[in-house]
Amino acid sequence: MTEELTFDLRYKKNDFSLTLKKDTTIEELQKKVEEITKVPKNNQKLFFKSKYLKEPKKTLETVGIKNKAKILLMGSTFVEIAQALTSKPIEKEEPVENDDDSNQESFIEKEIHQKILQKGLPQNAEVGVSNKSYPLPQNSIKNILDSNGQKVQLIFKFDQDQIWVGSYSSTKKISINSIQSVISQKIPGQEGYSVLGFKMNRSGNSVIWFYFVPSQYIRSIKNAVMGDWQQI
Secondary structure (H helix, E strand, O other): OOOEEEEEEEEOOEEEEEEEEOOOEHHHHHHHHHHHHOOOHHHOEEEEOOEEOOOOOOEOOOOOOOOOOEEEEEOOOHHHHHHHHHOOOOOOOOOHHHHOOOOOOOOOOOHHHHHHHOOOOOOOOOOOOOOOOOOOOOOOEEEEEEOOOOEEEEEEEHHHOEEEEEOOOOEEEEEHHHOOEEEEEEEOOEEEEEEEEEEOOOOOOOEEEEEEEEHHHHHHHHHHHHOOOOOO
16 A cells, blocks of 8 residues: 655645645646645646656655655636736736836835945856746855845745755744745846845834845745745
8 A cells, every 4th residue: 555645735825734645646736736725737836845846747755755745836726817817907918027116115225225235246146137037946046145245045945934044154044934025126227136125024124135136036036935926
C-alpha cells in the first residue's frame, strides 16, 4: 500500500491541509487543489521551496514533498478574473507601472530614502527591467540594499512562510504572516529599479525597506506575499 503524505497548501494567507499518496502526480494534485480553492487547474502556479512545480507527470515523492511540507498556490478563480475584467473598460493591455504605488504620496523623496539611494546601484546588481513582470527567481534576489545601506539578498522560503534577509554577517527571518502590506515606488531616472517596503503594521510606522530591487520582480513579490489577483 502506497504511503500517504500530509502537508499544507497556502493560498491567499489561508492554509489547507491535504493528505495524498506519495505517488500522486502534480496534475492530480492540481485537480485536488481546484476542488478546494476553485482556482482552475490551468490558472494555478504551485511552488515548493520556491521552485515552480510545472512538470505534471512528476509525483509528490519525486519533487521532494514530505509530511508537514508547505506548498504555495498562486492563481485566481474564474469569479475573481471575471470581476477584475468587468470592473473597468478594457481598452488596452494594462501596463506594469501599476505595480508602482505612484497614486499614493511619494515616499521616495524622503531623506531617509535619499541617503541610501545616493550610495548608488550596488556592485553586481541584476539588470533592472521596467514595465515587465518576471516570476521570482528560484534562489534569491541578490545585491540589493537594506535600510542601513548594507548589501543583502531576499530569499523566499515559502515552505516556512518566511522571507530571509541575508547579508555577509547575518540572516534575518521575516514571517510572511506578519506583513500587512507591500508598497513600492520606482526610482526616478532608474525605473528598472524600485524601493520596496514591507509594512509590518497597519499604521505604516514600521516598515522594512529595500533599495534597488529589480522592478521586474515587484508584481511577483506582491502576489506571493499578499495573494492579490495578478497574472504573472
